[in-house]
Amino acid sequence: MDTKGDGFEEEIILKHELIIVLDFGGQYNQLIARRVRECNVYCEIYSYKTDLEKIQRMNPKGIILTGGPSSVYEENAATYPKELLELGIPVLGICYGAQWMTHILGGRVAKAPIREYGKAEVSIDFAHAALFKGISNPTICWMSHFDYIAQVAAGFTVSAHTADCPVAAMEHTNQKLYGVQFHPEVLHTLEGQKILANFVKHICGCTGDWQMRAFVEAGIAKIREQVGDGKVLCALSGGVDSSVAAVMLSKAIGRQLTCVFVDHGLLRKDEGDQVEAVFGPTGHYDLNFIRVNAQARFYDKLAGIIEPEKKRKIIGEEFIRVFEEEAKKIGAVDFLVQGTIYPDVVESGVGGESTVIKSHHNVGGLPDYVDFKEIIEPLRDLFKDEVRQAGLELGIPERLVFRQPFPGPGLGVRIVGEVTAEKVKIVQEADAIYREEMDAAGMNKTVGQYFAALTNMRSVGVMGDERTYDYAVALRAVNTVDFMTAEASEIPWQVLHKVTLRIVNEVEHVNRVLYDLTGKPPGTIELE
Numbered sequence: 307m308d309t310k311g312d313g314f315e316e317e318i319i320l321k322h323e324l325i326i327v328l329d330f331g332g333q334y335n336q337l338i339a340r341r342v343r344e345c346n347v348y349c350e351i352y353s354y355k356t357d358l359e360k361i362q363r364m365n366p367k368g369i370i371l372t373g374g375p376s377s378v379y380e381e382n383a384a385t386y387p388k389e390l391l392e393l394g395i396p397v398l399g400i401c402y403g404a405q406w407m408t409h410i411l412g413g414r415v416a417k418a419p420i421r422e423y424g425k426a427e428v429s430i431d432f433a434h435a436a437l438f439k440g441i442s443n444p445t446i447c448w449m450s451h452f453d454y455i456a457q458v459a460a461g462f463t464v465s466a467h468t469a470d471c472p473v474a475a476m477e478h479t480n481q482k483l484y485g486v487q488f489h490p491e492v493l494h495t496l497e498g499q500k501i502l503a504n505f506v507k508h509i510c511g512c513t514g515d516w517q518m519r520a521f522v523e524a525g526i527a528k529i530r531e532q533v534g535d536g537k538v539l540c541a542l543s544g545g546v547d548s549s550v551a552a553v554m555l556s557k558a559i560g561r562q563l564t565c566v567f568v569d570h571g572l573l574r575k576d577e578g579d580q581v582e583a584v585f586g587p588t589g590h591y592d593l594n595f596i597r598v599n600a601q602a603r604f605y606d607k608l609a610g611i612i613e614p615e616k617k618r619k620i621i622g623e624e625f626i627r628v629f630e631e632e633a634k635k636i637g638a639v640d641f642l643v644q645g646t647i648y649p650d651v652v653e654s655g656v657g658g659e660s661t662v663i664k665s666h667h668n669v670g671g672l673p674d675y676v677d678f679k680e681i682i683e684p685l686r687d688l689f690k691d692e693v694r695q696a697g698l699e700l701g702i703p704e705r706l707v708f709r710q711p712f713p714g715p716g717l718g719v720r721i722v723g724e725v726t727a728e729k730v731k732i733v734q735e736a737d738a739i740y741r742e743e744m745d746a747a748g749m750n751k752t753v754g755q756y757f758a759a760l761t762n763m764r765s766v767g768v769m770g771d772e773r774t775y776d777y778a779v780a781l782r783a784v785n786t787v788d789f790m791t792a793e794a795s796e797i798p799w800q801v802l803h804k805v806t807l808r809i810v811n812e813v814e815h816v817n818r819v820l821y822d823l824t825g826k827p828p829g830t831i832e833l834e
């Protein structure tokens with residue numbers, strides 16, 4: 307994906323075996339790419355609107371056609387030049403992809419008499435089918451379709467079926483064309499990873515030598531070439547993405563890189579110092595590090611503000627203003643770093659228009675008026691877990707690499723109502739205790755995201771002989787796969803009890819601790 311015309315992606319592709327996922331707009335397309343990469347084979351997603359010549363030029367070892375929302379026999383259904391299937395490159399069609407292949411080659415796709423949705427028992431019709439090497443018979447697969455292949459195209463053999471679907475899998479081995487009605491990429495397909503590995507390794511002949519180390523090295527070499535003796539500016543938040551991006555740049559160009567870290571006073575306890583310890587002058591990396599202690603500025607702006615959206619807006623705008631002021635002091639730079647990752651780049655959209663490159667300036671919300679010539683995005687080909695892997699390869703401390711998600715507006719969205727320096731201190735202390743105890747109980751590895759928040763409620767309590775009138779801290783812990791939905795985690799009673807005791811004893815101005823049992827929906831993970 308050489309959007310900048312700089313040859314970067316081509317360089318990576320030439321060095322690695324490549325599988326292309328041709329996106330017809332299905333909802334699991336990023337998952338397909340991930341599963342292929344889990345076979346140590348590099349994989350990229352392209353819209354079905356990508357030119358055939360471009361696909362050919364990239365010289366892929368195999369092509370996977372995704373699912374999609376249309377019916378192949380509808381007038382405006384997503385389609386592709388048939389020549390794709392005549393290149394001699396192995397093709398695997400998944401769901402819509404298999405139906406499209408059938409339709410364009412003269413088979414028949416029709417509305418299924420019985421719509422299949424959910425797990426289905428798939429019977430393999432002949433043991434030698436290359437896709438099903440080493441797969442149990444029957445095997446459980448995930449189905450989600452209203453159309454089905456009623457008649458395979460000439461030359462195809464049916465290799466698997468279910469009770470309701472006569473063609474659950476098909477193949478035309480001479481032409482290296484394969485199709486499955488089910489979704490091997492989702493975890494509900496129990497042996498899906500093996501089925502995809504069979505395609506990628508046995509059918510496409512990939513050796514699976516793609517390693518994160520090679521990716522990181524190629525990325526560093528490329529940055530060096532791209533930047534030359536230019537100056538680079540990076541907004542470092544201490545989060546995983548910006549940290550990994552900064553380290554890659556530091557390894558590539560050393561002190562041509564300046565990282566600006568804005569401490570907005572809404573970070574977790576000691577976090578600003580931790581970021582400085584890693585990236586600052588006594589830290590591990592060769593770069594210029596500027597820490598801006600803008601706490602007071604943010605607290606001033608937030609004084610008296612209660613409405614959540616307003617608070618978020620103020621924090622976002624102030625952040626940009628502070629960053630901009632620093633950028634002005636530094637003067638013109640050649641490049642601005644953005645920690646854009648692959649899910650930001652590829653948006654699986656209805657209609658298969660998935661390869662939407664977001665406007666650079668929108669991705670990180672950085673201002674247009676910082677004086678730079680080009681954006682540099684060293685992580686734009688990586689998924690989140692791959693960014694973490696890259697971080698480990700680069701020797702970034704695990705604590706940073708496996709950091710929980712932390713919102714840009716920070717504790718600002720974990721303090722209900724007005725933000726004050728005093729409230730920030732309370733929530734920082736309570737949160738530090740909570741995290742310490744969760745670590746000690748080993749819960750930090752099993753719970754998706756957890757933190758302490760400060761409610762806007764004060765109530766009466768008693769301490770010693772005195773009555774108190776203090777705040778209630780809310781503990782939150784959720785399990786989530788995608789952060790779109792979440793459930794409250796079951797934290798052992800002893801852990802909650804201990805955290806509660808410690809918070810009311812150790813944190814001034816807190817006399818009550820509550821556990822938030824709300825899921826998302828109807829709650830959100832953060833409190834504002």
Ligand code: XMP
Pocket residue numbers: 711712713714715719755789790826829830831832833834
């Ligand atoms: P909510 O509260 O919307 O959070 O259920 C979902 C996930 O997103 C994180 N989050 C943010 N991350 N900037 C971010 O970078 C934000 O403004 C923001 N708000 C919420 C939140 O921590 C959770 O992981």
